[in-house]
Amino acid sequence: MSNLRPESMQRITTKALADAFIAEQIEVLRNKIGDKKVLLALSGGVDSSVCAALLIKAVGSKLVCVHVNHGLLRKGEPEQVIEVFRNQMKANLVYVDAVDRFLDKLAGVSDPETKRKIIGAEFIRVFEEEARKLDGISFLGQGTIYPDILESEKGVKAHHNVGGLPEDLKFELVEPVKLLYKDEVRVVGEALGLPKNMVYRQPFPGPGLGVRCLGAITRDRLEMVRESDAILREEFANAGLEGKVWQYFTIVPELRSTGIENGNRTYAYPVIIRAVNTRDAMTATIEEIPYSLLNKIVMRITGEVKGVNRVVYDLTPKPCGTIEWE
Amino acid sequence: MSNLRPESMQRITTKALADAFIAEQIEVLRNKIGDKKVLLALSGGVDSSVCAALLIKAVGSKLVCVHVNHGLLRKGEPEQVIEVFRNQMKANLVYVDAVDRFLDKLAGVSDPETKRKIIGAEFIRVFEEEARKLDGISFLGQGTIYPDILESEKGVKAHHNVGGLPEDLKFELVEPVKLLYKDEVRVVGEALGLPKNMVYRQPFPGPGLGVRCLGAITRDRLEMVRESDAILREEFANAGLEGKVWQYFTIVPELRSTGIENGNRTYAYPVIIRAVNTRDAMTATIEEIPYSLLNKIVMRITGEVKGVNRVVYDLTPKPCGTIEWE
Numbered sequence: 001m002s003n004l005r006p007e008s009m010q011r012i013t014t015k016a017l018a019d020a021f022i023a024e025q026i027e028v029l030r031n032k033i034g035d036k037k038v039l040l041a042l043s044g045g046v047d048s049s050v051c052a053a054l055l056i057k058a059v060g061s062k063l064v065c066v067h068v069n070h071g072l073l074r075k076g077e078p079e080q081v082i083e084v085f086r087n088q089m090k091a092n093l094v095y096v097d098a099v100d101r102f103l104d105k106l107a108g109v110s111d112p113e114t115k116r117k118i119i120g121a122e123f124i125r126v127f128e129e130e131a132r133k134l135d136g137i138s139f140l141g142q143g144t145i146y147p148d149i150l151e152s153e154k155g156v157k158a159h160h161n162v163g164g165l166p167e168d169l170k171f172e173l174v175e176p177v178k179l180l181y182k183d184e185v186r187v188v189g190e191a192l193g194l195p196k197n198m199v200y201r202q203p204f205p206g207p208g209l210g211v212r213c214l215g216a217i218t219r220d221r222l223e224m225v226r227e228s229d230a231i232l233r234e235e236f237a238n239a240g241l242e243g244k245v246w247q248y249f250t251i252v253p254e255l256r257s258t259g260i261e262n263g264n265r266t267y268a269y270p271v272i273i274r275a276v277n278t279r280d281a282m283t284a285t286i287e288e289i290p291y292s293l294l295n296k297i298v299m300r301i302t303g304e305v306k307g308v309n310r311v312v313y314d315l316t317p318k319p320c321g322t323i324e325w326e
Numbered sequence: 327m328s329n330l331r332p333e334s335m336q337r338i339t340t341k342a343l344a345d346a347f348i349a350e351q352i353e354v355l356r357n358k359i360g361d362k363k364v365l366l367a368l369s370g371g372v373d374s375s376v377c378a379a380l381l382i383k384a385v386g387s388k389l390v391c392v393h394v395n396h397g398l399l400r401k402g403e404p405e406q407v408i409e410v411f412r413n414q415m416k417a418n419l420v421y422v423d424a425v426d427r428f429l430d431k432l433a434g435v436s437d438p439e440t441k442r443k444i445i446g447a448e449f450i451r452v453f454e455e456e457a458r459k460l461d462g463i464s465f466l467g468q469g470t471i472y473p474d475i476l477e478s479e480k481g482v483k484a485h486h487n488v489g490g491l492p493e494d495l496k497f498e499l500v501e502p503v504k505l506l507y508k509d510e511v512r513v514v515g516e517a518l519g520l521p522k523n524m525v526y527r528q529p530f531p532g533p534g535l536g537v538r539c540l541g542a543i544t545r546d547r548l549e550m551v552r553e554s555d556a557i558l559r560e561e562f563a564n565a566g567l568e569g570k571v572w573q574y575f576t577i578v579p580e581l582r583s584t585g586i587e588n589g590n591r592t593y594a595y596p597v598i599i600r601a602v603n604t605r606d607a608m609t610a611t612i613e614e615i616p617y618s619l620l621n622k623i624v625m626r627i628t629g630e631v632k633g634v635n636r637v638v639y640d641l642t643p644k645p646c647g648t649i650e651w652e
Contacts, residue, residue: 214581253579253581255579255580257647257648258438258648258650258651259647259648260646260647260648261645261646266646273641298642302647309642310641310642311640311642312598312638312640312641313641314636315620315621315624315636315637315638315639316596316624316637317624318586319586320585321585321636322583325584326584
């Protein structure tokens, strides 16, 4: 399989086309892998989930999925990975609870670039440790998709999700969706029986909620990000905005303000709502959320999330703001 | 003049009633003051401005107004005080440029209560110094209004704007508007010929923009507050919201985020917009500013105010937020 998409390749837009692609890939994967073992870092994002589901269909328990919970995932995500892959698809899933390990490493680190580096490096280390525990792994599965390939070709980004492994762990790569565009990955994911909310999941940054808990990450503020994000997603879903708004999430800065509760002064954190629409992620406009919905979200977040006394809405388009704050 | 408003006193709602009140007060003030001198701290707010205008009508240059520019006033305010009182009303106005003095004292001070105390104490000191330069002052004019009296009676707040002066400077008080409600003060102010934007000025906290430049005040962030506030007021006026929305202003926190400008990364401050409506200031709801207007304000603030790359809108009602952030 070359790194360039053949011009003859039809865009996968229907279940029938997806089924044909899946059948073809199962053949290719079985021929390639044979009796050997494949290792895959399963984040729970669309790409790695579709890649995992394809490999499970092709080689079953010869795929070992490693899900690293670094404590920076959205509410319910680790649970869903276990439910879908271990319970429903009967995958060979290693679940690693590395929450304390990551949060301890990140304690007191406020520089965004350093935070990202720590999260990335620690992820490699945890994955490496798990890989060393396993015997006879020959392949490394990766949910690389076609835009990643194109960006790598242009030299924009190195898109090896698990790049940085030591030489003796450089397995041969298996990248079954590397010629697919994002929309095709979703169609294939649906055909593979993955849940809709997993297949149509919003884009989520590699360092997860870590870049939305601004500055030095603390467990209490991280929990505010996770809980407020869950409320925002729930209310957007209730209002029929799920899948219509490109990306929406919450941020908690390292900043408190006065407030009042039952006549007493509070000194607590604001939650920042971000909700944007974009075609190419190079420019973005804000979603004009109706005030009635905003009001409901504000009431729920300030009422249900401990340590929060304000909610603000980020009105900044890209440019001059970026979509994330750090 | 007693401290309690007589039940027989008619609410001043028309120019004719205001003129009658003004004529009566001119008599009272002239009889009380005679050939003596009155000192007044003129902030440029509604109450002290109306008080000053009344005293100018009554005793002319026997009133000495002291306007202390502590660097925390809104854009154009010190200039307007000079224009209206010195140039138009020919008042005896002492203008004190104390900007450096205040900002130097406040440098590095991040605790809100300490900031307020420094601003209050420094104001007394500057005013005292000016008072000592003047000879033969017998009276201290004050723009106390009736709600201030009621709150003092209830023990809620001590409302002596220039309380804290040393014993030897405790002049006899002259408080010509102390039986008036806020709306009456405005009607009287208009009858006295004060500019509408001065008479219908929004409430403004004593420590000024100092509590809207969150944390330790810096000159650059203070300028961001002042410039963004001026843009907000201008755009609200253009949209016909001036006088309709109870209070609106901007805040700049001690917090930066990434952004993008001409393809380059920026790391700059957000401006927080606050716009609330209230009847009694005990509870408040946010103004539902149309997105078309918000968008215009965002474009202007991010385009015109140096050091700003984002704008957010505070969606929090009171409770659980307060109107100001610190």
